[in-house]
Amino acid sequence: MFSLKLKQVCWFALLVTILEVQPVQAINPSYPTVTADAAVLMDAATGDVLFDKQAHKKRAPASTTKMMTAILGLELGKPDEIVTVSPKAAAVGESTIHLDPGEKSTLYEMITGALIKSGNDACVAIGEQIAGSEDQFIEMMNKKAFSLGAKDTHFENTNGLPHKNHYSTAYDLALIARYGLSLPAFSSIIRQKETEIHFLEPDFLMDLRNTNKLLWNYPYADGVKTGTTNAAGKCLVASATKDGRQLIAVVLHAPNRFGDAQKLFEWGFEQTENVSVVKAGEKVGVFPLNQSQTLEALAQYSVNISALKIEKDKIETKITWTRSTDLPIYAGEELGVLEVWLKGQKITSVPLIAEREMRNVNPFLR
Structure with a gap:
């Protein structure tokens, strides 16, 4: 008798749980859950923030820094001007495109190498070409970030290598990406899964494969930039366009960065929309x-x-x-x-x- 009553109580408790949980899910579409420590989802057209998880917390941005390096390279330089690799640029380690001193290529090819293959060495070469020195170029990066409204961002290098005073936020990186996406050359580069760049001296071609795996895994993805260091963790600034509407997702220190970004995009396209007010x-x-x-x-x-x-x-x-x-x-x-x-x-x-x-x-x- 006791066993029967206990089973009845258990079944009743299960029924109450089901009745309590299901209606909430049906009436209130929940915000997505992401593994990232910080994240933001922004509408590229309006700049409105649709999802926010510690979006204004300062964090190491890793190679997402390269978005700003590319933006200034495209705006201040000429695509076909010749860049000669300096010993300083060639000596940069970590993620590189294996540049050697004296090699020559166009500025556009260097920017492509920085964005697609995440070449730290290419970023230094770009900065030296535009400003004469990497330090001068970094000052320009910080001024540009501030002018875009990225007021919680400070750069200490052109590529995102760890530095205690090199930081940004998920929100600021979304602002920078939004501006970059307004530049046709920037958008054209970051959407490529694979490409090649041509070196003039010596004369050879280098094959590049984009580090942004979302371009293969999510049909609406069209950019932007990955980043990984021990301090920053796995980071991703991503963009996706569906039915003419483009969204920007930023996930920082995210164990499942590509899954997080896709989850944010699917939620954003499904649960939000642009409204014409006037x-x-x-x-x-x-x-x-x-x-x-x-x-x-x-x-x-x-x-x-x-x-x-x-x-x-x-x-x-x-x-x-x-x-x-x-x-x-x-x-x-x-x-x-x-x-x-x-x-x-x-x-x-x-x-x-x-x-x-x-x-x-x-x-x-x-």
């Missing part, structure tokens, strides 16, 4: 004038935000008028702002401008 030139409101005529206020530019699909109906807009009603008002003059809010938090704002000119009317003529 289009450039759209009539948003009527400016409160004490006149018989009305003056329409237009959105100065378009606003799109990324949000959870189950929360997009909670997006709200609020108009704040900032200009006095004194006339004249000129066409295109700022009248106020349209604020975009989600769950009690202001996401962004867009200036509202006058549709046309508005002047005082002569009372006699009226």
Whole structure:
């Protein structure tokens, strides 16, 4: 009798557990679980953060550093200018493309070697070519990072080799990747699974295979850069595009970096979407004038935000008028702002401008 009652209790407890767990999963899609110590998922078009796990914690970025080296190389140099490998560049160890002093290749080929094969030596050669010395180039890297909003980032070298003052964050690396993806040459290089680079002196070709295995394992993957050191662990900055929408995933110190990135992408494409809040030139409101005529206020530019699909109906807009009603008002003059809010938090704002000119009317003529 006791045994029967015990079985009934156990079955009841199991039934309660099932009833408690299943509805929660069905109603509230959970955020993905990742092995990374720090991670972020960002929409490339809007810059909105969709997933955040210690995204602003400073960590060693390893070879993801090379994104910034490549960006400056592409922006400040000419693709076909000749780079001569210095003894300093050739002496760099760890991950390399085995450069020797005196070898020559184009700047574009060196950048390809840095991004695809993660050549530490190629990064030093790029820095010396652009700035005259690696130290001068590093200063440029730090200034560029700050200008992009990566304010928790500091570089001490061009390639990500360990240094106590060389750090970044998952969020900052996503910002840097987002900027890099806006450069056609950068995007063209990082999406390649395999390629070759041509050396001019001596004349030979070198085959390269991308270190980003996600390009083989995930059909929507199209970049960006791996990184691995003992201090940083396994790191990955990745991008993926599906149905015209591109997402950026960053996972730092991640035992399963490729699995983490894929999990973030699948969750992001499935559970979030871009929402058009207002289009450039759209009539948003009527400016409160004490006149018989009305003056329409237009959105100065378009606003799109990324949000959870189950929360997009909670997006709200609020108009704040900032200009006095004194006339004249000129066409295109700022009248106020349209604020975009989600769950009690202001996401962004867009200036509202006058549709046309508005002047005082002569009372006699009226």
